[in-house]
Amino acid sequence: MSTLAASWLPLSPGERAVALEVLTHGPLSRTEIARRLDLSPGSLTRLTKPLIESGLLIEADWPTDETSAAAAARQGRPSQPLDVIAESRHFAGFKITADTVYGVVTTLRSEIVAEHTQPLTTHEPHAVADLVHGMAEAFAEDFPQLAGIGIGVGGRVQDRAVVAESAFLGWSDVPIAELLEERSGLPVVVENDVAALIEAETWFGAGRGLERFAVLTIGAGIGYGLVLNGKLIRSGDDGRGVGKRWIVNPNGPLTPDGERGSAIALLTIPNICYQVQAATGREVDYEEVLALAAAGDPVASRVIDEAARGLGTLVAQIANFALPEKILLAGEGVGLVDVAAPAVQEAISANRHPLADPVVLESKVSDFHQWARGAAVLAIQVLVLGAKEG
Structure with a gap:
């Protein structure tokens, strides 16, 4: 088996574009690569030859199921698909x-x-x-x-x-x-x-191939990022905890961290637990709060419902101003969506134009690994x- 070279250098811009396309979307036929990168067959042959010779790309086998084989034949693929050796x-x-x-x-x-x-x-x-x-x-x-x-x-x-x-x-x-x-x-x-x-989500996950992609993370803190044409937009706000002053509900809870009614105050795990503990006098963890809310406990249900409406408002604000094709909710706090999805959706609808396109929302619980x-x-x-x- 061929092995990957120690480095992808030196590659021309065209060679690198081909290699990246195969890495993030492969295995791909030469026809599909040419279509994605708007290359002529001759140009693609010139670009792929050194990548194959160096071991960066290999000629893989097509899937063995009949549907895939028939599809390959119909598209006139001239040879085996190109791929990388992931291991x-x-x-x-x-x-x-x-x-x-x-x-x-x-x-x-x-x-x-x-x-x-x-x-x-x-x-x-x-x-x-x-x-x-x-x-x-x-x-x-x-x-x-x-x-x-x-x-x-x-x-x-x-x-x-x-x-x-x-x-x-x-x-x-x-x-x-x-x-x-x-x-x-x-x-x-x-x-x-x-x-x-x-x-990671842009290259290999929910944002792969999208022109405009937004990510909102909830957990110990609040994180946000916007990707345009595969590049994360960078600014002086990076790493400064934007959620502390991102006011979602000015009449929201006052908690130890973040301004009153801010994203941090409403949505972070420590502040959600703090609100329940302050009301009940009993120390609780996040999973217990979610379980209590799901079971109809009045205190936990109120806190989680308010957090869910705050989350829906945030999602609507992102959709209104960043216009992403998809918004990914990630982080260890995303279990909130499973417990209070209707409240999230109601808040999104309340803060969007009734004729606006539906928000494409994907959630993914992300543990620390x-x-x-x-x-x-x-x-x-x-x-x-x-x-x-x-």
């Missing part, structure tokens, strides 16, 4: 929270093939780098072809290398990529955790694009 390289991704490091190994197509979790007992940067390096070394015992490491953290990140500010870790201007590269000898890329998750997968996709991008470009 030819592996990537480590880590999500660092205030008290835990979640790690995964993925294939070249971001499928998770291993997971590991370690408690984080100190935020001292060198100690954190040692811990992550140890986890990466353990992964490398089973996956010796680790090609890179990605790290996702809550907060602001500069140049995909330095954690400029992280309230969760108490970090300021920490060059965590450099610290880990010194230990591992592998390329390391660091990004805000929400941005990393969005990159899925956030780590997003970080691994950052490392995939470094291999494929050849630079730590955001």
